[in-house]
Amino acid sequence: MRIFLFAKRNAKEVLRDPINLFFGLGFPLILLVLLSIINASIPPEAHNTMFSIENLAPGLAMFGTAFMALFAGLLLSKDRTSSFLMRLFASPMTSLDFILGYTLPMLVMAFAQATITLLASCIVGLELNANLLLAIVVTTLTSLLFVGFGLLFGSLLNEKAVSGICGALLTNVAAWLSGVFIPIDLIGGAFKKAAEILPFYHSVQTIRAVLGGNFDEMLPHLIIVLGYTVVIFILAIIVFHHKMSGDNA
């Protein structure tokens, strides 16, 4: 009961901010249109499939969910610095109420965002089939990584720092090292290694494999993403619990 009340409040706080709506839903669509136009102007003889819709759609689906880190982080940080969280810490709410209350609305938003991005991709050529439904679910699952980042940094930092880290830094790192906007194989070297070590490239490959129906190919990538997600979430829960029970609340 408390979880859903708090989750509903958090969803309202995020969705009633028009800037969030733009970044959450509009920005991936703008990129989809722009990159599709660029793709259309690449001559077939160039054999450049980087921005083909099969590569672009999973990349933009993942990139869109990166904003969940910003939403969750800013919300939590604002709640801390405005003492709203102090009010709730003095109530009978438990750690679980807080963690799920912040996470659930982000997952619903990630689901909605993935649905819109992937359905819009069908308009510009992505095949509409049952795998698309599964890809939406998998994108929502991989978005937990970003929600975890948001909860971790939101527990530790003020709004300005969260904007910088979750907004500017994380979304850029996720974008550049995901293989969506830069051809990782072509660059190779340390850049490729960094991309393969970090989870963002694997998130895109997971979604891409599901869209293509290649489930065997999906699993190793998904395991890496989920591994990172578990570690980030455990860290976030430890830090949050410390703040809640503790001396630095």
Next chain:
Amino acid sequence: MNAITITNLSKKYDGLTAVDNLNLTIGQGELFSLLGVNGAGKTTTIKMLSCLIKPTGGNAVLLGDSVKEHPQAVKGKINISPQETAVAANLSVTENLELIAGIYGQDSKRATKSADEMVSQFGLDRVQKKKAKQLSGGMQRRLSIAMALISNPQILFLDEPTLGLDVLARRELWASIEALKGKVTIILTTHYLEEVEALSDRVGIMANGKLTAVGTVAELTKQTGTSKLEDAFVILSGGAA
């Protein structure tokens, strides 16, 4: 019967003693003001009593439950209006009130009824559909206190409730607080001494983490041989008279 019994309550941070062996009892329905200069230990004391931080020594029992042993039971009986307004900025006045009522276990029908009552009691009728961030400072303070009261707490902590308010808004808030006297045990911290004189049954003065004096305003002025609470406060806080 005592609402709050504090025994040797202490809080230390890395060698710094924020609250030092506090002993105090506060009766049910009493409005007790806790005074002290910045850093005296008032907010740390309130945070320990409201289970926001753990004491490093001693204990406090609120209506039969210890803050150390049964913090969840304590949390069900208390509520707090923090120093900052602590409202959900993008939620309307009514939504803020219903949220807190729900968190304290009221079902949606009862939460709506309680929210209506608070809106009426705190004169928030005209702004009840407005988002909290669109309210004036005074209205946000009223909302903050209404949010603290909607759970029908037996003990209410008001941490500098009139900070930053103009004279009229402050007087209006005093009237709201005064109406609660005798019904709810209130622990008030403030820097405004006229507020203390107007509202308090008893006053406690803290300095360097210690409770240096407890009594009515008349008792404290008599104890220090002064005619004004401000002069008594300066002496009991360790300042020059």
